[in-house]
Amino acid sequence: MPTQNFFKRKPLSAALRLLVVAAALSMSAAHADDYADVSRLMRAGQYPEALAKVDQYLAGKPRDPQMRFFKGVIQTETGKTNDAIATFTKITEDYPELPEPYNNMAVLYAGQSQFDKARAALEMAIRTNPSYATAHENLGDVYARLASQAYSKALQLDGGNAAVPPKLALIRNLFSADAKAQPQAAAKPAAGAQASGPVSVAPTPAPAAKPAPVAPPPVVASAPAATPAPAAPAPAPAPAAASGAEKEVETAVHGWAQAWSSKDMNAYLGSYGQNFDPPGKQARKAWEEDRRARIVGKSKINVKISNLSISVQGAKATARFKQDYSADSLNISSRKTLDLAKVGDRWVIVKESTGG
Structure with a gap:
């Protein structure tokens, strides 16, 4: 299921800038035209018309996460900040797995200088998806503002402390340099990571900063063939052992x-080894409880794997694939990487990451 993310630089104060993400959270063929119409209106700056179409759609499908996300972006762009916060908050309550x-x-x-709340929200985004680079960058900006x-305050309370002014100046210079770079960054066209298949359009009302390109997976080049000796060519190595291990990993995935x-x-948690590294530095027990709450609470779940690529080196393996996840009315397509290790006669997951 295709997705595309657009990143937009938005000034929040005289110096601080964070990224606003307008992402296609779900896109089905049945509703693609509705999503595209809203996106087109937003690109043209026709926010009242876009909002009317969003509200009309939500009257029949009030839980649709994509249209509700669009509504939050429209509210943001039209200056209805508190309404936008309420919209995004309700989405996180209904779909806590979306960062x-x-x-x-x-x-x-x-933007309201409520940096403690901003920090808490970003920490939740990272806990939901530890590979979410945008949230990590934003959290760094929020920490810098909190430090400033x-x-x-320290300088106000103790003006004679000579150690504080250089630190404060360093942070202010960081904000100043970032602000000077803003016009050039804003001139770049919008860009995003796109999965295979038809393009799905997410709202991007203004030109966006171009994120760093995603590096493709490494390609192993074949070695040039050696010229055979006159007597007899060397026999080709037998790949049977490697293909057998790859098949075992494929079965495990x-x-x-x-x-x-x-x-x-029992089977799901048993797929993870004792040395599994939970995302977000969670304790293993807390991670298992969190997974139980998220999985058992769904009425229906479907996980499909495609484009599976497996590499095996001894007792370690890496599996990369496209994952199509659907649960109730939510549909998400993403890239997933599993690192596995062989324990006894089983392959178990020791690390799990999204994206890339």
Whole structure:
């Protein structure tokens, strides 16, 4: 299921800038025209018309996350900040697995100088998706603003502390340099990471900063063939052992996806090894409880794997694939990487990451 993300630089104060993400959270063929119409109106700056179409759509499908996200972006662009915060907050309550609404809440909070709330929202975005680079960058900006406030307060309380002014100046110079770079960044066309298949359009009302390009997966080049000796050519190496291990890993990955789809928690959690590194520096027990709450609470889950690529080196393996996840009315397509290790006669997951 195709997705595309657009990133827009939005000034929040004289110096601080955070990224607003307008991402296609779900896109089905049945509703693609409605999404595209709203996006077209937003690109043209026709926000009242776009909002009317969004409200008309939501009257029949009030839980649709994509249209609700569009509504939050429209409210943001038309200056209805508190309404936008309320919209994104409700999306996070109904779809806590989506990082983008948390990110946009943080941007709006930062614009109101509520940096503690912005920090909390970004930490939730990162907990939901530890590979979400936008949220990591935004969190760094929020920490810098909090540091600036703290140093300013320290200088106010103790004007004779010679250690504070250089630190405060360093942060202010950082904001100043960032502000000077803003016009050049804003002139760049919008760009985003696109999955395979038809393009789905997400709202991007203004020109966007161009994110760093995503590096393609490494390609192993074949070595040039050696000229055979006159006597007899050397026999080709037998690939049987490697292909057998790859088949075992493939079976383990599909078994993990099937256990997830069937909400078989014993089999699902059993797919992870004792040395599994939970995302976001969670404790293993807390991670398992969180996964149980998110999986068992769904009425129906379907996880499909495609474009599976497996590499095996001894007792370690890496599986990369496209994952199409659907649960109730939510549909998400993403790239997934699983690092596995062989324990006894089983391949178990030791690390899991999204994106890339």
